[in-house]
Amino acid sequence: MSSVTALTRKGVLFGAVPIMVAASLAPLVSLVDIWVVGNFIGKTALAAIGLGTVIYGLFYWGFGFLRMSTSGLSAQADGAQDQRAVQAHLFRAVPMGICIGLIIVALQGLIVGALFVFFPAEADVTQGAHTYLHARLWGLPATLASLALMGWFIGLARPKRALYMQIVLNLVNAPLSILLVAKFDLGVYGVGAASAAAEWCGLFAGLILASREISVRGGFDRSVAELKSLLHLPALRKLASANGNIFIRTMALNFGFLFFASAATKQGTLFLAGFTVLMQFITMTALVLDSFANVAEAHVGAAYGAKDVSRFDRAVRLTAESAVFFAVLCALIIYFFGPFAIDTLTPDLDVRESARAYLPFCAVVPLVGVAAWQLDGIFIGVTRTAAMRNAGVVAVILYLVVHYSLASRLGGTGVWGAFLFYYVARAVTMLPAWRNIRRDLQV
Numbered sequence: 001m002s003s004v005t006a007l008t009r010k011g012v013l014f015g016a017v018p019i020m021v022a023a024s025l026a027p028l029v030s031l032v033d034i035w036v037v038g039n040f041i042g043k044t045a046l047a048a049i050g051l052g053t054v055i056y057g058l059f060y061w062g063f064g065f066l067r068m069s070t071s072g073l074s075a076q077a078d079g080a081q082d083q084r085a086v087q088a089h090l091f092r093a094v095p096m097g098i099c100i101g102l103i104i105v106a107l108q109g110l111i112v113g114a115l116f117v118f119f120p121a122e123a124d125v126t127q128g129a130h131t132y133l134h135a136r137l138w139g140l141p142a143t144l145a146s147l148a149l150m151g152w153f154i155g156l157a158r159p160k161r162a163l164y165m166q167i168v169l170n171l172v173n174a175p176l177s178i179l180l181v182a183k184f185d186l187g188v189y190g191v192g193a194a195s196a197a198a199e200w201c202g203l204f205a206g207l208i209l210a211s212r213e214i215s216v217r218g219g220f221d222r223s224v225a226e227l228k229s230l231l232h233l234p235a236l237r238k239l240a241s242a243n244g245n246i247f248i249r250t251m252a253l254n255f256g257f258l259f260f261a262s263a264a265t266k267q268g269t270l271f272l273a274g275f276t277v278l279m280q281f282i283t284m285t286a287l288v289l290d291s292f293a294n295v296a297e298a299h300v301g302a303a304y305g306a307k308d309v310s311r312f313d314r315a316v317r318l319t320a321e322s323a324v325f326f327a328v329l330c331a332l333i334i335y336f337f338g339p340f341a342i343d344t345l346t347p348d349l350d351v352r353e354s355a356r357a358y359l360p361f362c363a364v365v366p367l368v369g370v371a372a373w374q375l376d377g378i379f380i381g382v383t384r385t386a387a388m389r390n391a392g393v394v395a396v397i398l399y400l401v402v403h404y405s406l407a408s409r410l411g412g413t414g415v416w417g418a419f420l421f422y423y424v425a426r427a428v429t430m431l432p433a434w435r436n437i438r439r440d441l442q443v
Helices: 009-026 028-040 043-062 064-081 083-106 108-114 123-155 160-184 188-218 233-266 269-306 310-347 349-357 359-381 385-410 412-428 432-441
Strands: none
Touching: 009 269, 009 310, 028 043, 028 160, 028 412, 043 108, 043 123, 043 233, 064 083, 064 123, 064 233, 064 269, 064 359, 083 108, 083 123, 083 188, 083 233, 108 123, 108 385, 123 160, 123 188, 123 269, 160 188, 188 349, 233 269, 233 385, 233 412, 269 310, 269 359, 310 349, 310 359, 349 359, 359 385, 359 412, 359 432, 385 412, 385 432, 412 432
8 A cells, every 4th residue: 555645734744844853863973973082082083083974974975866766766666556666676775775885895995095185184184084984884884775765765755764763873873982982992993883883773773664664565575575576677777777867966966065165265264164154054954945855755756656647736736835935934044043043153253244244145045945955856756867967967067157257256245146046057957857747647
């Protein structure tokens, strides 16, 4: 039986909140690592952990396609009431995450060594980061498998189960980190090892929840586990295509944000410090609006799998209405409460002034970005990943053109103005594919 019932505004909100919380908990592992080291070891180790978490984050975000492709494909299978396909997507995606993680662990000497070239640091900091990553990377197979598993839960409109995985992970990580550092004096290696162990605990908790989900849906289909079924070439080609397209799109998106950060750096230390403060508000906005995009993935994908036009339209409309409402709310909060938050985040008067000067640009981000976030969710749900790939590449090219046109003449204002344009470009470049989606639904 499909897990997706008639969608309501209340259902959209109840689906979004667990995803918001789960997304907020995801970076908490690295924050706990930083807190433990900062309180129990020292500043050199703290710098090492900071560098190590940045590099680990590259793996986490770089392979985000494991979550997105699994979410869209499983939502469509759920909408089509194809329980065999629902299970098959799980049994393909989770082992894929584990295998990718194991390959990176096996090649970590080459991969991590190459990445450190782009992050030059003092010898003690680099060595500490190496030590931390050597321990934490043992948890990467579980991290990537968990990404796929959370995508499966989100695609089946079971966001609370993704949240439970994050809760288990964090309940293990914090006390184990303190124990290994304060009691056994294992330093940065102990912090990394605790995080790795916590990632595996989160994955095991998720697998238990997945087995319960399968039981609710009629039980385990043994034919799905057969190698011949899992290696079904058309299904594998579709999965590989979706993953490849989303990977390219993610790299383009990451390049856009890295370019924005680089542009901020070129404006000087004071601008960069204010930019760093304002980016916390954008991160908050992303956590909120991404959750509605995730709800859209499940319900739009299920409607698409069922070839139900009215259900599709309702899912698009209700999730978009909620996303727009919260985008306006975020904009108002940032604009009116932003000055207080800025003063809380930094005592430096010059940094406060710089951040306040560009706060209106930051407040506009939710308003111009909501369409891009929401279209991402819809396109993932219907697995229009090629369109997402093309739009992502074109949008970042347009962003660069506008940036170089504005920044040289307007300075910091041009930097922020071009960044706002980037959100608009991300949405507009996806719109041409919308007509094809509607056409395929009506066939």
